[in-house]
Amino acid sequence: MKIATAQQMRDMDRVAIQERGIPSVQLMETAARAVADAALELAAKHRKGKEGPGRAVCFCGAGNNGGDGVCTARLLLEAGLEVRAVLVGKREKMTPDCREMERRLEDLGGQLEDFNPNSPEFALWCLEADVMVDALFGIGLNTELRGNARTAVQMMNTCDIPVVAADIASGVEADTGKVLGDAVQADVTVTFSLPKAGQFLGQGGLHTGELKVADIGIPLDLILWAEENQFSSVTREDLFLPRRPRDAHKGDFGRVYILGGAVGYSGAPVLAAKAALRTGAGLVTVGVPAPVWPVAAAKLDEAMPHPLPAGKEGMLSLEAMEPVMDHLSACDVALIGPGLGRGNSASSVVRHLIRAYHGPLILDADGINALEGHMDILEARKGLITVLTPHDGEFARLGGDLSDGDRLAAARRFAEEYQCCLILKGYRTITALPDGQAFVNTTGNPGMSKGGSGDILGGMLLALMGQGLSVREAAPMAVWMHGRAGDLAAADLGEYGMLPGDLVERIPRVLRECEGRRS
Structure with a gap:
């Protein structure tokens, strides 16, 4: 609209x-x-x-x-x-x-x-x-x-x-x-x-x-x-789901990669992976620090978690760069950041990967925080597909200015300056594209204000992009679907008692609501 x-x-x-x-x-x-x-x-x-x-x-x-x-x-x-x-x-x-x-x-x-x-x-x-x-x-x-x-x-x-x-x-x-x-x-x-x-x-x-x-x-x-x-709100009628060919196989629906997790933050990559699977991704690979791998492996039957070298603090070590790049070379789109932590080595790994990986990339949470003071790395990705999903605090760490209260203008300025897609999360999440087009979301509720909800959004966006949707299509759609899943959870369970995992379980209902709007 x-x-x-x-x-x-x-x-x-x-x-x-x-x-x-x-x-x-x-x-x-x-x-x-x-x-x-x-x-x-x-x-x-x-x-x-x-x-x-x-x-x-x-x-x-x-x-x-x-x-x-x-x-x-x-x-x-x-x-x-x-x-x-x-x-x-x-x-x-x-x-x-x-x-x-x-x-x-x-x-x-x-x-x-x-x-x-x-x-x-x-x-x-x-x-x-x-x-x-x-x-x-x-x-x-x-x-x-x-x-x-x-x-x-x-x-x-x-x-x-x-x-x-x-x-x-x-x-x-x-x-x-x-x-x-x-x-x-x-x-x-x-x-x-x-x-x-x-x-x-x-x-x-x-x-x-x-x-x-x-x-x-x-x-x-x-x-x-x-x-x-160039400003719109997203409605259910705007959603677009590609028709799945009858002779399709798992490789047709995206080979996606998630890099996340640290000791004490094992749930973030798990939630992201489950959301990606529920949103239709064909093959989901999850890289986590070795101490986190047993937890991820136990919780992810349908994804493919693998262990990566870790330091004493339970975060990625510098030795993780090469194996991660090997996996990234075989994927269609990557999500970096859920639960990675802000250790020096983990942040260094993230910055190296942002420079070296030229495929479509989604940065969330500590993937975003790793850019603080290193915005030249994001500048260098101009011409590549990059999506950032900060909340207001993370946005401020990237230099985003919300002092005048105009979130739309701030999001547009950032997206245009760095030629990226910015999803500025919060009440009425704004999605801004490099050409100045922007979308405001109207789904969602306060019950989603719990740790883990953002990881689910990252996984949903990852899956939609992995299935071939452009950023222009996938980003506002993922935000709307994410909020809609939250609204269904709130209707069933109440805003106080709902959990981020309840959103994942309701993603199929959201997709089913949109099945009549396929190309």
Whole structure:
């Protein structure tokens, strides 16, 4: 699903109104109808069969988003609700369309009253409402909320009454998802024409609630033009699974290699290998330090673990380089890092392999940490396929800058600079490609915040790439499937009790859900 920037939306509106001749108030009426429908649905749920017409409060700014709110108030009044439309802003700053919607509201007997946050009568009336409408700012806000606007947001957030936001929750920056001082906690957001980046990124996703995309009458060719933006969310409909030939053999589905493990960290490569197998890899070889090999061999019936030279601390020794390179020469794609540890010799082995191996390479965990202070090694892999899967802390060790809170921009900068695929893990994981294209993930839950979950993602990505999918296809797909497996585990077991291994067991269910979407 394509995601638009605020500027793209402004450009679409301008062309539709000024060049295509579509009346702006017509677009506003259509947008307000979608908001009103959502508000009526929320109000009905909130009333739960109570008698009476129901009540709605519409908080409206002075701009065109406020005009959406005033129009929504009129439509709710027409639907039989008791409605109070409140202007949170200065009347002299009202746009022409907002004024026109005020006139139409008055023609129906309604009123756009000035916001008086100190009025006990208004506060008591709000407490009896069944739904509130947030139409304060829309996508144009880029400074922190203050004054009456912030007070209105706080009222919506503390009244325990469902809120529907028009286009975007007020206080959320449209392009980054930053919360500008405070933001409406919407139950439903009705956004217009296309989703906005801020509804997925940063804290914005936490304030959006259920996201509904409304067609307000922007011509389709303008929508398609905006969809050329290189930022998307991944949905189940985007998944692509290659059809398996009837005469296939195990070698057709990838010869993949995992290098990981250390004493005390034996589970990481095991989880990665099991995930790779469950995701369809044909042959999975796992290199681990010799002291870890008995554990891996006992747990991996379907993979092929082999021991590697290790030092006293139970991590790889420098003597492991040659046997690992021998195995890498026969594999299609490699995953380096799960549970390797950060010893000097293990890190040296990793850096040597990154230089010497020219095949597709996924770096996770300590495979990433080994690059700290050695980014020239990653520079040298430009032109080769390299995927990094850091969380925010690992990303910072690589020089990634998240100080401004814009994870999307930071991920894109890194991927473009080093010509790699970056999977920046966390809430709403971002996958950034070297050409600037990026994806945001919407699956997953807090129950996945346990050691081992990232190893499973690495194994799933390894398997998909080993089966011939490009990085552009495999990386966002693996992230979505990983989160979906977590959601299935949470549904079955709860977020507290689920374990990373439970994700592995649910990978087949995720794949089965996608079986109807094959080439």
